[in-house]
Amino acid sequence: MDDLLSEFLTETNENLAVLDVELVKLEQNPNDIDLLSNIFRLVHTVKGTCGFLGLPRLESVAHAGENVLGKVRDGELEVTPQAVTLILACLDRIRSIMGDLEASGTEPAGDDSELIKSLNAFADGGKAAAPAAAPAPTPAAAPAAPAPEVKSGASIYEQIGGMGTVDAVVEVMFNRVMGDLRLKSVFEGDSIDHVQGYMREHLAKMCGGPDTSAPHPIAGRAMSDEQFDALCGHLQAALNTLEVPQQIAAMIMGMVYAGREEATGSAPAIVEAAPPPVEAKPVKAAAPKKEAGDGEAKESAIANQSIRVNVELLENLMTMVSELVLTRNQVLQILRKHKDSEFAAPLQRLNHVTSELQEGVMKTRMQPIGNAWAKLPRIIRDLSHELKKKIDLVMIGQETELDRQVLEMIKDPLTHMVRNSADHAIETPEERRRAGKPETGKITLNAYHEGGHIIIEVVDDGKGLALDKIKAKILQNNLATEAELENMSDQQIQQYIFKAGFSTAAKVTSVSGRGVGMDVVRTNIEKIGGTIELRSVEGKGTTFSIKIPLTLAIVSALVVECANERFAIPQISVVELVRASPTGELKVERINDTPVLRLRNKLLPLVSLREKLKLEAESDRSSDDTFIVVTQVGTYQFGIMVDRVFDTEEIVVKPVAPILRHIEVFSGNTILGDGSVIMILDPNGIAATSGQISMGDAEQAEKQALRSRAHGDEAVPLLLFRAGQGAPKAVPLALVARLEEIERNTIEHSNDRLVVQYRGQLMPLVPLEGYPDVTGKEGRQPVLVFSDRDHSMGLMVDEIVDIVEAKLNVDLAAETPGRIGSAIIAGQATDIIDTGFFLSQAFADWFGSRHDDTVGRKSRRVLMVDDSAFFRNLLAPQLSAAGFSVTTVDSGDKALEMAEAGEQFDLIISDIEMPGMDGFAFCEAIKKSGHWQNTPIIALSSHASPQELAKGRSVGFDDYVAKYDREGLVHILNEALSEVRGAA
């Protein structure tokens, strides 16, 4: 394909994209003259270029479109949706022809007469009076068509095919005229539109067509004989090109020559008086259109300011600049060693110039996100027509810039999402009216920068995600069981739309079911290191929030050292840095060789980089201090143990060689400022290979899904241990205050119980049943310490196995006291320990108080509503232990029944996610009426998104506490109760 053609394709494609947007705008603001002239100009440019390149099919289609637009511009036609649809159809045809053109290099064969006919009919229809002007194919469009016969009586205008032909002739001629230096002086200073319009109208009039012309300044310009001849030559050539029948051409030329006298300036005075045909290409133009002139000026201004550059060239530039930056860094490093070097000043300058160069080149890669949105108004418009909906598309932050590469990657996902919103989310006007919403639905796109990231929101005010439909689909596809669904929050269920093959569209419309699902959207976004979040309220609307990095090429990374080797950890996954030393407050402890760190009352699982990467042995270390990089993957936090931590550096990520790609723990490599090559660690990979996250499914996408679902699925860290016979045991890590190993010979008998002196107090030790007597024996005894205020108790175990993150589904309720039940954890049947039972064993008096004291002292009655037996069993004993009298029910309905029955409580704790009536509904019901109206109610949930918190408050929850925050719960309970008392 020759350069000219490919240039044309690029340019025209751009123009078409702009046209789509502008036309939709025009439809909304039919009176915007600027807009209209711009559109006209663009279509005109397309047409003109086609003619120049000899693409008759394209030209004829564009021409017909321009015709309609011209009429609109001249006020003969109104901007109606019908007109816009027609023009858009015309643009689509151009686009499809261009597609073929691009593929084959030649214009494809095809028949556009139908389209042109309707365009022409529309154009003429505007001039009510001319039904006779049958939409003849323009000669340009159908050169093969039989030339119209010269009929006596008909004007030349009609014979040649009306305005269409005149236009085409002028177009061809005009292109020639513009290239003719001899004629330059004649038209100097006039806008192209003016000159062309003038020529067209004059020619039309001369041939007997409608006289739309008005006096025009061009008309008054004199020209020499030579110029006139040249002009006539061009006209003759144009007539020939368009195969206007000889006879007619001759007549036209005759008429033109007849005007020679006037044209060549015999009478300037007359010209000034503006008698119609004066000039060479005689006379008349539409009343000067100021806007058109302005548009032209703008175009040339822009044209002069920008050039087209091949993307590959930019990419190369980028690579070169990256290397220049690295070299610069190296040089600067050398300079630092030689303080007084004479190179200092020039190098400083080099430094600045390089920085600026880097910035500049980065900028060339940045594009406004509006480029990715350009197609959307058109899509929405078409959809709303097709689906008979009213939709407003609001775009905010179009100018927000991001890397070209990233832009390309999100273009399709965004388009898909917007299309989805229009198709599935926004209701018909009828439905919206019934739902009490404005008839016109709104889709808002909002883009903005936020700390090195760009956030793009796609918001609609449609019907939201239909939970029951999603549920049905989940069941149908066997993605989850009914029981599992029961336990899921709305938000969790909504997440399923990101699953492969998941479409909730009940029917396949022409817009949905295109084989692209939200799973592809999600995959594409995650591919570039982005995340997508979803919030949807049924009946209110849906918000998708996409967070993506500004650029892929350069990331900020923390450089660390381990065993004298350096590694980079992407800053985005680093939460904090902790320094641990054997003597300090924070120290690394080991559970059977698994290192952990107590960090703010939680056990943080640690990964030793040294062991993970099989670096040299620990014993070779010089310092005892360990730095821990606390890292977050999804919702899972763990620490990476390293020897040293250096600075944060901006690094250029380069992919690793194919032979190293199988190493999961690296995501790439890079060259540091000093020229050394280091590997970039991939926290996802480290977590996955540490076996702490992966749950048996190797597929990355699945892992991602699991990880994000774990967010809501109550996957909790569990401490696995062995004690006595039978299955391994587990207890939620959050309940464990400490892990201790005590000397067995310090264990004493007191009052028939085992105790040990611990932190200046006697701590009861409770063995699991069948646990052998170890008192007096040698060695160390591992103990799980459960603690509540000033009471502590130790549960004696054989061995602490691991800390795993797992979903707690108690499959079998236990009959043995001290067990809540059995669950499958890490692929093994595991007993879940009922800490409450052991607490009661250790402190019989605590639980005694529940039975005895509550009668005596003013009872603090707490009602706990939670559908999960596990949590009821877990929390109730603890609350009892803390001195509350706890009643539990498993649903909001049952709780309301109790309210009806007149039961009294001082406080209610309610789970949020419950099947049937959820916590919000329950709370609302209580706060609405009844004698529980003033009872404080506390929300209990395993996930606390800000939205949920806000919603909780709005329905009347007094406070909120996380499910595993036992101390927090007790604290809040006490606080809430004291407030109640104070108030009473």
Add this chain to the structure above:
Amino acid sequence: MSGMKNGAGSEFSAATSAASGEQRDYVTMSIGDQMFGIPVLTVQDVLGPQNIARVPLAPPEVAGSLNLRGRIVTAIDVRPRLGLPTREGGKSAMSVVVEHDGELYSLLVDSVGEVLSLNSRDYQRNPPTLNPRLREFSDGIYRLNGSLLVVLSVGSLLDFGTRPEVA
């Protein structure tokens, strides 16, 4: 070819013009006592001892990565690749940089010699008795004056694809 330190080519071109048969240029290198060669046009660079950053968990043949004018080059130690014992401690290796599938690799050998222009008359296929490991990476043998030169196949040397070897 930039960075080629070896100017021996011209010297040989004069000597070989008289010979019949096809002439081919090879960069010679040695590992232990054995001489190897690879076609000169596949070689991008010859480097002296370099700072090579080890890559943890990499297969044993991968010595690490190095920085060649801003590009990251994966260093492949040819000794373990050929099943030979590792280089004695303290001896530094030289690198021959080649491109394979758009990636740069540096082949670590004991030393790099001159460029030889060899005549196809002196070429023969691998003797059937050749060590199977070596045969896998050898494209044939040149008989030189007093020694033999094994032509290394860069393609198979760098084709790790089918071996799912995880260290």
